Amino acid sequence: MNYIQSKIFMLAIVAAPLFYSCGALDEDLTGQPTTDKFFNNITDFNSFVAGAYTPLYAIYGSDAPYVATAGGEDVNVNSVARWRGFEIADITTVSNPDEVTDVLWNNSYASISACNTLIALVAQNTKLDPSLLAPIAGEAHFLRALSYFNMVRWFGEIPILTEDNQSNATQERQSPVADIYDFIVKDLLDAESLLPDKVENPSKPSNIAASALLAKVYLTMAGFPLNRSELYASARDKAEIVINSGCYTLNPQFLNLWLFDERYTNGEFIFTLYASSDNGSGGYINRAVRPTVEGGWADWTSDSRFMDTFPGGSRFDGTFYLTFNDGSTWREADIAEPYISKLRDGGPKSGGYYGSSVANLADGFYCMLRYADVLLIYAEAANLAEGAPSAKAYDALNRVRQRAGLEPVGSLSAESFDKAVLDERNWELAFECNRWFDLCRRHIVADVVKSYYPSSAISDNNYLLPKPNDQLAIMLGVSQNPGYNR
DSSP, rough: OOHHHHHHHHHHEEEEEEEEOOOOOOTTTTTOOOOOOSSSSSHHHHHHHHHHHHEEEEEHHHHHHHHHTTTTTEEETTTTTTTTTTSSGGGGGOOOOOOHHHHHHHHHHHHHHHHHHHHHHHHHHHOOOHHHHHHHHHHHHHHHHHHHHHHHHHHOOOOOTTTTTGTTTTTOOOOOOOHHHHHHHHHHHHHHHHOOOOOOSTOOOHHHHHHHHHHHHHHHHTTTTOTTTHHHHHHHHHHHHHHOOOEEEEEESSSGGOGGGGTOSOOOOEEEEOOOOOOOOOOBBBHHTTTTTOOOOOEEEEOOOHHHHOSSTTTTTTTTTBOOTTTTTGGSSOOOSOOTTOOOOOSGGGGGSSSSOOOSSSSEEEEEEHHHHHHHHHHHHEEEEEEEOOOHHHHHHHHHHHTTTTTOOOOOOOOHHHHHHHHHHHHTTSSSSSSHHHEEEOOHHHHHTTTTTTOOOOOOOGGGOOOOOHHHHHOOOOOOOOOOOO
8 A cells, every 4th residue: 555545545544434424425425315314302413413524524634635725835745746737837737636636525525415414404303492403503504614615715616515405416517606605605694693602612613603714705705716805894894703702812822822732722713623533533634744753754844935934933933843853954854844833733643742653643633713814814804895904904913913923013005014914824824724725815826926936837727626537427517627637
């Protein structure tokens, strides 16, 4: 079994609990559990929710989403040979990207399928108090929206499968991007109305988490390809709900955000997946970002050119890992690039933050939404909606800067403030699957990365991933994205 095959095998093991949670899946792997099983108590419904989370662990415990958002200047992907096409003349010659896209496509639709079935079961329930089931339905709407948000940014036009049509998945035609975003917004508005104000920990979404994700969705819709600039105001307003809620705060020490022992105690995580190798949800991402001298695979690292542009301050050490536990440095490593700090600590099996990995699957945690992101969404959206940075926009940006050990900014033009926010997002959210999407929604991929890939002809075709070839053969209403061979 070669290296890639071994990782895919591990993903299959991680995803296995879904089949027990949701019933048999059709061979197209989009997942078609039936809705003829009605549950008798709230515990049954809560147990079923796990089937919507299991595929997300399979995604974020792997390197697939991180590789899929490579191409911005922060990540240097070694094992996938720049398969997005930035270093080859013709992106139709990319070899077998399905190794990554299958993980994203199949698991996203598996989570969506579980959410669809759960929404149908709640709607058909006649035995339990609807108020008890409302948060469960809200959770399903939130998770479904999250998966579709990822899918439309990864793949563009895809079929919208719901509780009403998922049994016909192989025949459903792909939907326009605008329709997919409208569906996401409706799901999140439903989630806002159904989810509770507070949750025990960020492993479950609250209505404030729904507002945070909706702010991010509106910010994306305001940019390319929809260019609905009026939604900058909507993104600002949803972010302000999160800020004014008083539920979240910036963790004083940036590095501590990424320590396994503090994963439950920081006040910055809004929605987070907490993996456990004991229950089958563990992942290998901590090993993929480690150097070989620490039992890692060195699959993907930072890029020294990005590190050279990174400002100093306390955030630097929480972003880059440069000296290994044997005393050697990144310049002496097999892959001589700066290594990544944020995803190292997957608990004892990963060796903790400073040790060496001892198992393929460790525990770890994967933050989907955090407060710093929301502050920067507010700053960007407010400036673009209002035509100039307000005092509140400056405050949101400078809170993030000052936590990072940087001086506050002031007296900037709208254009300079916008650049400052995008730069801050690049530094603050590096390696968290944000930068690539920021470049895409602002339609500036070629402008920003051309100095990193000077020989490449970067076009809008590079913005989307190729859809998996095996799914194109099964889902008859789906066509390949421009620039890729079917």
